[in-house]
Amino acid sequence: MAETSSLNIPTVDLADLSSNDPAGIERASAAIREAFGVFGLVYLKNHGVDTQALNRYYDAFAEFIARPAEAKKPFGRADIWYQRGWTPPNTEVAVAGNGQPDFKECYFVAPYPNDEQAAMEFPELYPENVWPANPPAFFQDGIMQLGRSLHEAGLKLLRGAALALGLPETVFADFCQRAPHVTRALQYLPLTEAQVNTDIVWGEEHTDFNLLTLLPGGRFLDPSGRAAPGPDNKSGLYLRTRATAEDPKGKMVRGTAPAGCIVAQVGQQLEILTGGTFLATPHVITAPGVSGWQRQSAAHFMHVHTSTVLYPLQKFRTPEAIRNYAPPVLAGTYDIKTLVDIGLAPPSALDKLGYRHYDRLNQQRAKS
Numbered sequence: 001m002a003e004t005s006s007l008n009i010p011t012v013d014l015a016d017l018s019s020n021d022p023a024g025i026e027r028a029s030a031a032i033r034e035a036f037g038v039f040g041l042v043y044l045k046n047h048g049v050d051t052q053a054l055n056r057y058y059d060a061f062a063e064f065i066a067r068p069a070e071a072k073k074p075f076g077r078a079d080i081w082y083q084r085g086w087t088p089p090n091t092e093v094a095v096a097g098n099g100q101p102d103f104k105e106c107y108f109v110a111p112y113p114n115d116e117q118a119a120m121e122f123p124e125l126y127p128e129n130v131w132p133a134n135p136p137a138f139f140q141d142g143i144m145q146l147g148r149s150l151h152e153a154g155l156k157l158l159r160g161a162a163l164a165l166g167l168p169e170t171v172f173a174d175f176c177q178r179a180p181h182v183t184r185a186l187q188y189l190p191l192t193e194a195q196v197n198t199d200i201v202w203g204e205e206h207t208d209f210n211l212l213t214l215l216p217g218g219r220f221l222d223p224s225g226r227a228a229p230g231p232d233n234k235s236g237l238y239l240r241t242r243a244t245a246e247d248p249k250g251k252m253v254r255g256t257a258p259a260g261c262i263v264a265q266v267g268q269q270l271e272i273l274t275g276g277t278f279l280a281t282p283h284v285i286t287a288p289g290v291s292g293w294q295r296q297s298a299a300h301f302m303h304v305h306t307s308t309v310l311y312p313l314q315k316f317r318t319p320e321a322i323r324n325y326a327p328p329v330l331a332g333t334y335d336i337k338t339l340v341d342i343g344l345a346p347p348s349a350l351d352k353l354g355y356r357h358y359d360r361l362n363q364q365r366a367k368s
């Protein structure tokens with residue numbers, strides 16, 4: 001497969017999108033069409049994310065991850081499908097990656113209050129936040145602030161994405177209102193000598209199932225646990241571009257943002273709504289060629305509300321799009337199905353979908 005380290009992935013200046021200057025908005029729209037149409041991701045500048053605060057948060061997160069597994073266990077909540085709190089190592093799997101579990105520990109929080117009505121309908125998608133006992137300093141405020149600033153940047157970009165497609169400017173932001181957005185901190189675990197240069201990767205190749213993912217940038221920890229530049233150029237985020245006639249598998253591209261920029265990635269929900277005009281980015285996180293190193297990163301996953309119907313919007317409903325994305329499905333149901341597929345929810349969650357009249361009838365028949 002073709003591999004390249006520097007393709008021309010466009011950068012969008014969010015200041016262009018918050019201005020009312022038509023030239024700036026047109027510049028940003030053109031960049032989004034190219035970036036989301038070909039690569040499925042874009043770099044953002046003037047994003048409003050405080051990188052000093054991000055590093056302070058990573059220090060706090062590393063302190064939590066360094067605690068013994070026994071101390072973290074109460075915050076690993078299988079009963080809420082790990083949608084809040086700690087995800088233990090070897091829990092989540094990539095569907096396309098032969099089911100190999102990822103080498104990572106994570107922590108999920110919701111940066112905004114839940115929609116109470118939706119929480120009654122989808123309790124595992126809208127649980128209350130879970131916080132560790134004796135959290136390290138800045139553990140809570142750090143991730144809550146990070147999630148909110150990434151979300152604000154994402155809303156500006158979604159306005160631009162709608163304009164870029166000739167849609168009403170609030171169409172995607174409206175789908176996002178009170179949706180089950182989550183911010184996640186991730187720590188990729190150190191490889192042993194025996195695991196180095198095998199087919200082990202930190203995060204198997206997958207596409208995100210939400211609407212839009214914002215990535216503020218990560219950092220490496222050396223074997224002593226100190227933040228340091230990467231040990232080699234083998235590890236990091238790689239993306240697969242759209243398949244073409246010349247490149248049926250697409251190209252693998254390194255996803256390193258220019259200095260001062262963050263990354264925004266298209267997820268499956270945005271691909272479905274646009275009938276494939278925008279493309280969910282397949283991505284993989286490769287491990288380094290040396291033992292003992294870790295990597296910390298963070299992501300904010302913007303979702304459409306659980307009551308949204310996932311189906312191409314009218315404008316994109318071509319016969320091909322219908323073939324690819326039918327049947328229409330409720331976003332909350334799609335979320336449940338995907339969480340089962342990736343190993344966070346139990347398969348029995350699928351048995352509960354819809355109204356189970358058979359169970360009631362059987363109970364009634366069993367009565368004497």
Ligand SMILES: [Fe+2]
Nearest residue numbers: 206207208283
């Ligand atoms: Fe991802």
